[in-house]
Amino acid sequence: GAGVSQSPSNKVTEKGKDVELRCDPISGHTALYWYRQSLGQGLEFLIYFQGNSAPDKSGLPSDRFSAERTGGSVSTLTIQRTQQEDSAVYLCASSLARLQGAKNIQYFGAGTRLSVL
Amino acid sequence: AQSVAQPEDQVNVAEGNPLTVKCTYSVSGNPYLFWYVQYPNRGLQFLLKYITGDNLVKGSYGFEAEFNKSQTSFHLKKPSALVSDSALYFCAVKNDYKLSFGAGTTVTVRA
Numbered sequence: 001g002a003g004v005s006q007s008p009s010n011k012v013t014e015k016g017k018d019v020e021l022r023c024d025p026i027s028g029h030t031a032l033y034w035y036r037q038s039l040g041q042g043l044e045f046l047i048y049f050q051g052n053s054a055p056d057k058s059g060l061p062s063d064r065f066s067a068e069r070t071g072g073s074v075s076t077l078t079i080q081r082t083q084q085e086d087s088a089v090y091l092c093a094s095s096l097a098r099l100q101g102a103k104n105i106q107y108f109g110a111g112t113r114l115s116v117l
Numbered sequence: 118a119q120s121v122a123q124p125e126d127q128v129n130v131a132e133g134n135p136l137t138v139k140c141t142y143s144v145s146g147n148p149y150l151f152w153y154v155q156y157p158n159r160g161l162q163f164l165l166k167y168i169t170g171d172n173l174v175k176g177s178y179g180f181e182a183e184f185n186k187s188q189t190s191f192h193l194k195k196p197s198a199l200v201s202d203s204a205l206y207f208c209a210v211k212n213d214y215k216l217s218f219g220a221g222t223t224v225t226v227r228a
Contacts, residue, residue, distance in 0.1 A: 050214075056214070
């Protein structure tokens with residue numbers, strides 16, 4: 001597609017339920033990233049994929065959080081047993097291959113706003 | 118650790134006046150610096166980046182940024198602000214693949 005697509009745009013769930021957030025990166029982008037935006041913590045890095053592997057999961061806040069990427073394209077971020085502190089906007093970004101590392105521009109989707117009641 | 122700081126939570130300017138959004142950085146080695154803008158209920162949009170070369174970087178929508186090594190700053194500027202520039206602006210530094218963001222600055226341009 002033309003840009004990074006995320007779904008759903010909004011998700012309201014009850015505490016304790018599991019949720020799945022989807023990200024469809026820009027076609028041809030092999031690198032994919034998840035960030036979280038919350039009032040208290042600002043913008044935080046969660047995880048980075050190069051192809052289907054995740055060399056850096058260091059930003060995942062707990063073992064309730066997991067992510068996978070299949071076919072080098074779509075990624076799913078799963079939060080199990082959601083808690084109220086998980087409420088945030090989850091942003092996905094993609095970029096070209098890591099050939100030039102830090103020089104690559106990350107392009108962001110519109111995000112999924114998660115509200116845990 | 119690499120980081121950026123945005124010292125102002127809010128910037129208010131009148132339409133037609135110059136706009137400056139401040140950012141300072143702390144890095145070891147060469148800094149890779151970025152500016153993004155976020156409109157309500159939208160994702161982050163890339164404005165410009167500094168990798169190397171000229172200290173004045175030109176980006177989208179008439180924005181530019183000046184890299185100052187001695188002051189470790191990367192301030193975002195626009196000579197004549199528009200009401201439509203009202204948004205949340207983020208400065209970021211990149212370490213290989215990971216972006217580290219500042220807290221953001223809310224810009225309000227009044228008509």
